[in-house]
């Protein structure tokens with residue numbers, strides 16, 4: 557298991573699946589905003605890759621996220637689009653409703669950065685999010701991600717086009733950011 561300050565990123569367990577389906581993917585508004593594809597219901601028992609992990613798929617690493625204290629499931633985190641030539645990948649995360657706004661998002665992004673940069677040796681990580689998703693933007697920026705561009709009206713979300721923001725973080729900037737944070741805590 558990967559450990560952040562308060563979160564753990566571990567493999568998907570069978571018991572996680574009904575909780576994630578009910579609390580994340582059955583939520584039409586959250587799914588429509590977070591997933592970049594039209595919402596449709598997931599049939600119980602389906603092998604939908606958002607729920608059932610295929611360990612043989614190389615470019616996509618999904619985690620279940622738990623509270624380190626107690627092990628309660630609080631959401632999902634994914635390193636996806638892993639490109640071993642350009643040494644880049646994308647980050648995605650989704651917290652169960654009760655777990656939002658408690659600082660976990662920032663901790664999960666930090667833990668995914670450790671996985672991407674240190675464990676996988678990547679050079680660049682990227683996040684795409686809706687321009688009005690303040691919690692996601694802040695979780696990224698607190699870890700050193702910088703806004704690199706706005707994709708105007710790029711996302712069709714429940715009846716309107718919304719802007720998306722692209723954020724990027726390079727390995728060397730992440731190391732500097734980590735050093736600066738450690739100095740600030742000292």
Ligand SMILES: CC(C)(COP(=O)(O)OP(=O)(O)OC[C@H]1O[C@@H](n2cnc3c(N)ncnc32)[C@H](O)[C@@H]1OP(=O)(O)O)[C@@H](O)C(=O)NCCC(=O)NCCS
Pocket residue numbers: 586589590648649650651652655656657658659660661662663684685686689690691692694695698
């Ligand atoms: C986006 C998400 C992962 C962020 O995680 P989180 O744990 O809720 O965020 P945090 O508690 O770490 O908050 C990070 C910052 O955002 C702020 N914030 C949190 N929720 C907020 C909200 N609803 N509105 C405005 N600001 C908010 C916090 O105050 C904090 O700001 P600070 O850094 O200035 O202190 C989580 O809210 C979530 O899963 N949302 C639904 C799914 C989603 O949007 N996924 C991302 C798709 S790209």
